[in-house]
Amino acid sequence: MQLDTVAIAAADPDRDQPWRELGLKEDEYARIREILGRRPTSSELAMYSVMWSEHCSYKSSKVHLKQFGDLPQETPLGKTLAGIGENAGVIDVGQGYAVTFKVESHNHPSYVEPYQGAATGVGGIVRDILAMGARPVAVMDPLRFGPLDAPDTHRVLPGVVAGVGGYGNCLGLPNIGGEVVFDESYLGNPLVNALCVGVLRHEDLHLAKASGVGNQVILYGARTGGDGIGGVSVLASETFSEGGPTKRPSVQVGDPFMEKLLIECTLEVFAAGLVAGIQDLGGAGLSCATSELASAGDGGMHVELDRVPLRDSTLAPEEILMSESQERMMAVVEPDDVEAFLAICAKWEVEAVVIGEVTDGDRLEIDWHGERVVDVPPRTVAHEGPTYHRPFERPAGQDALQADAAERLPRPTSGAELRSTLLRLVASPNLCDRSWVTDQYDRYVQGNTVLAQPSDSGMIRVDEETNLGVAVSTDCNGRFALLDPYAGAQLALLESYRNVSTGGATPLAISDCLNFGSPEDPAVMWQFAEACRGLKDACAELGIPVTGGNVSLYNQTGETAILPTPVVAVLGVIDDVTRRTPTGFQTSGERVFLLGETREELSGSEWAHVVHGHVGGLPPRADVAAEQALSRLLVEGVGFLTSAHDLSDGGLAQALAESCLRNDVGAAVALGGDAFVALFSESAARALVTVRPGDTDRLVALAQEHGVPLTPLGETGGAVLAVEGQFDIPLTELREAWTGTLPAAMG
Amino acid sequence: MRVGVVTFPGSLDDVDARRAVRLAGHEAVALWHGDHDLQGVDAVVLPGGFSYGDYLRCGAIARFAPVMTEVVDAARGGMPVLGICNGFQILCESHLLPGALIRNDHRKFGCLDQRLVIENDKTAWTSSYDAGQEVTIVLKNGEGSYVADQRTLDALEAEGRVVARYADGNPNGSQRAIAGVTNEAGNVVGLMPHPEHAVEALCGPGTDGLGFFTSLVEKSPVQR
């Protein structure tokens, strides 16, 4: 097997190289040659090809993501401590604490191997959070699958859920929320997004850069195997003259135990002050870690690749550079601290090796057994990849789609029909009880979980003395985004914002995971551009930043793209978690109110989807100002609001059902106007709240102060959900309908 | 009292257990799996988690940790030892308690607020309860199904060594719905459910679990 070195590249400049097989475009390959002033070595070619891929370089999306960076990097509590571009954004939550959170996708791997794909998805996002110097404190998992009755969903869903649980549970991270959504468009393309929240003290913030000439570069964690290097094998097969490369894994297997050790070990080296810079190894493995650390730092970097501990001794340097083996981290450590660093790794039985050092040059130099195989300006690999301005265009069919409004569809008329419609909807896959999924997740570990499923948001206590806490929710309705990507993305953000507010937390920032189809389709690119614009405008108006996120493109089966799915996570802060507002009715004899305005908005609704299999029309109005007013009310109402639940999918009917079933407390309500619209419209900026009879006036006053429409609905109590003049449903019957669906389907 | 909580690689609920110990009015002492040293504690908790990943068999590898030599000796000498979930599995693997814990009959990880009946209120860890008392405590595990041969089971029943039993249905296929057992002396208790997750109303299903930690008294019954 013959090694391709810088010397050889210079000596033999015209050897033709498999840049096309590696996914590079002709002009990209030309640019690499221009940057280097020669042809790249096969190792350099490997690095550039993987770092310039869509996944790592965001080449199709970054022109649109740029606008998030233009937003003021400031939350209602002050400047962000780290913003977009870092592994994850970090925001100040007061009392000297900072919080970092990020949501990422692991869609395709989870389709190929549901358990391992989902598991390694959780592992990846946790390392991102860890790399900021934070202790991971919770995870969430927004999931999307094909129809519940589709055979492949029975392969994918149980595996994904077991994988999310198997990995997260084993790390000791409480799962405090997520989503389970079913839609035809996800059948060949499930969405497995994973979110992690981490907490740190301001002074513990660590950034991914390699500075300080002479500082040592340490690779620690799992050994490097041939994981996830399918693409580069064309290089390997060139490198291995005889008979092509040995077999390479098609999927990666996660080792949560190793990750748990990595967490504890990393937090201990942080605490001991032994870390000058740090980076997790995720997509693009060492290529990414070395080039990004060097690029962000003030010097260059020299690496001796043959020092990397291998799981498979047959790996070629190109493969080692591209390997995506899990559970690895890279730290930059001052020479005097190396011994102490290695000692802590040894204590946790984590393998750690010095593989290089920071140099005073401005190059990234990588040697293989003394021969130079990489000599590049790191910025050109990590941060100066190609940028595409892909054409985008509003699809021809969009007008027709928006004209086909669900408001025209036949509706239930009698009370009896409303009753059966409600029962049918609460039992439908997107609205039914999620316990079959969430019971497989540990929501108690660490002992700081204040709210978790089925609450609107997950809430974590940050400080046991002061009871400072944070709340997070993730949401997205892909049908809304299909009908109007701009409004749909805003509605995703606003629902998540609302879900954080109902618990009594003040929303501070968002992270997003933008799941879309192929950017090469101008219609998809238009959806993407519109969604980004929508998020940016809503954030600007709400005064909250986008602290980071992730883009997942090419989510389609053949020609058909998934519903545009901009999942938005909102993080909020609450000064005293003991005062949070619970989700769902608590006791009898309390007054029930609806906050916000109900319009006749049924297009894209769960009702239209379930009853008529219909998607068309315009989504509910995204009224950012109304949403902000509602949020302020909910936050100021902390202490006398005895419960609050947001209205979203399924409208008031679903909110009433969930609120009754939370603690088996019934309610008797009266609806003004059209009972059907009142029950099933999905107008945004609404919430269902309760107060003690004596506090009614306080609520009225608060609603007036914030200009939020307030509608008295009735009173809690009894074992029945009663809608005056329409129907009664015993809670036992309601619960049966709501809880039966997933267990029946999944067994 | 000084109560040690052992941390193995992969332990997860050690911090929670130390919190529970403190809330019960004791001093929590962190013990390390690699030390042959109990730091003079008066009682030991083996917490929940996935020691060494529990890929082989839950508790199978942790059982051989250096600190376990001391724990086993201390337990034989009458020191109160509580194994929670993974800790229970470790106690069984160490033969301090009879039987074993296998995969749940539904073959999924399950996290529930579980009703239990405390059946033995004489052990070092249950004296705060009354026999027959019903409590709600978090149950979370993938391998929590208690098994032993019939003779052992009959003996456990006859000698009143079933400490807690699942109520309102058997969540994992445990034989005779056994949730926890004790040794002859009553100082060593293994429990599948997690009392340390039921010590604060704010972050769990009530405070029914606190009793396991308040039960510890200077002279625990068995040392009489």
Place this chain on the structure above:
Amino acid sequence: MARVVVDVMPKPEILDPQGKAVHGALPRLGFDGVVDVRQGKRFELEIDGEATEERLAEVRRMAETLLSNPVIEDYSVTVPEPDEGQR
């Protein structure tokens, strides 16, 4: 009545956290000289009738579709010697 055994092992190139954990534990228990450990699954099937070629072909289909995950595992089907069956 015949016994057929299906062994399912992680593919060699795939990470095997379970085998790794066992391998890591051995020295601590004073066992040396073990270079590598892989952990897989063993299924013992009792089938009626003889272990004919058809039946074995069927078992292989079983192994491929249900007992193993072809993405990360290899399987092998064997008919043990009667005595080996006794445990």
Place this chain on the structure above:
Amino acid sequence: MARVVVDVMPKPEILDPQGKAVHGALPRLGFDGVVDVRQGKRFELEIDGEATEERLAEVRRMAETLLSNPVIEDYSVTVPEPDEGQR
């Protein structure tokens, strides 16, 4: 370098939820005539040197103390035919 295999199976009297689940799934997948299924573990050990009696005795101790739990499992140690080793 020699390969030694340790098979660990649940004792007949101990219930085996996984084997039971597999057995239950077979008919649904159109596989009939399987009377019983037990699921256990298979460990493949690479040891240096020959698989001498001493080494095998050591592996047996390993199987007894670590790889199996005598309360619920039986084990057997075998040295596979070279070819059987290949997967």
